[in-house]
Amino acid sequence: MDALTSGDGCRVAGPGPGVTGPAARAAGMAARDSYGRLLALLSASTSDIAAAEDALADAFERALRTWPAHGVPASPDAWLLTVARNRLRDHWKSARAQRASPLGDAQDSLIHTDDFDVDAIPDRRLELMLVCAHPAIERAAHTPLMLSTVLGFTAEQVARAFSMPASTMATRLVRAKKRIKATRIPFRIPDRGDLPSRMTAVLEAVYGAYVIEWATTGPQARQLPSDALHLAEVLTSCVPGDPEAHGLAALVQLSASRAPARLDADGRFVPLPDQDPSLWDSHLIDRAHEHLRAAHARRQLGRFQVEAAIQAVHCARRRAGPTDWPTLLTLHRVLHAIAPSLGSGVALAAVTAEVDGPAAGLATLDGLLQDAGQHARRFQPARATRAHLLDRLGRSEEAMAAYDCAIDLTHDTAERQYLQHRRDSASRRSQHRWPESRK
């Protein structure tokens, strides 16, 4: 941990940007695990995350000052927790003293933090995640809050992940934390009736971390490596019996496993069918399959499991050779049936083209776009897929127009260049085929 800060709203923790290698990564993850566990405990009784963060930052700072001289305590977490708890108690005492006396009602809820044995620190990160994804918190804040509280990333780091100004992100986080405290959102597992919908929100927030990871592979190197991976692992450790949590973890891992193959040596985008499977991370793929097995054992299908299964079929190319398109088509049909979205529809059209030919794929896609109406026109994957299908059908003129449209909607530099390259090829073919039309 070389990035400990305190008192300035940028709290704790983890390896800085310069730290790499598996050992440093493991150390960083362990630090983040401790951070999330301790923060969950410290804020659970009062719902006051900001006060807990300050107390924990103080504790980390004191650890840095005293551990080098006095040695690392036998249980570092228990030590940190004790120091942070004392800080919190001081904080409440002074807050009480500052308040006008008639208003100063007893703030005795802190007693809860004394209830547990520091040697057996309970894991309340699920409660913390449920708070972060609470329906009373604006949706856009769910994922940032989780990254900030469960993994201890600073507002700056989270802002970078979302390609957003740090001050905007800091304001959003502060506002959400204030709201949690002011309205008293409880750190509690909801009852059976509410749990499924609340868990869905948690899964979607973790999925949100995965989506930004995927979408922001811009020119800058990402500062939050594998944050979605880690969040998903934390979640499965909190709810080992939830098949969708395992499905989500598998999905994130399978997608992440292909990251090394997504750009070629010159930084150009490489589409999935052209990727070299030997570059894929086999350790992540194996781990994902463990999650998939755990999920399937519960015999309860869900959206994330199907998405993970789709990724698993793609990754099977590593061993089994050519991609099994008919199986993919079945899975995409299931996905589009249980969790219909523009994205699932476009993917279904693309896979239909692989099995039944580009004309069938295009018909599926155009039917979808017609039903989806105006906002589908700005959906980049739909435009890019349409361009590819027209291209494959030899309708070069139309393909060129469709590529132009897709390029306008593409923000990722590598993918833009890839589409531009495809457009140029289509253009050459079109000139070759109908030279007279060029005159």
Place this chain on the structure above:
Amino acid sequence: MRYMLLMHYREPAEGDISEEAIAEAMEAFGAYGRALEESGVLLSADVLQPAAATTTVTRREGVLRVQDGPFAETKESLAGAFVIDVPDLDAAIGWAEKCPGAQWGVIEVRPTATSFVKGRWTR
């Protein structure tokens, strides 16, 4: 913690709602009030007369101004308020969703900052 459940909905015009529907709504509100009371969380419950019955009073500009009509004309207006004392927001949301007014309007759930109890402002 004390929360106020504020009911907002569009005021029906005279004759918009059938006698039957009014009777049904009253029955629903009766059951709701009893449920709140039996669980021991209810502090007060009031359903308001139409906004037209509002009088607005201010001394904001130094002199007393008394005006007929509500402070702000809106499509949906404040129609009633329940004050409940429950442990947390989830409990308050649970009561709000059971409020009959949620069927045709919206319920604002808002924690109170401080309330006057037994001779002093407390929280």
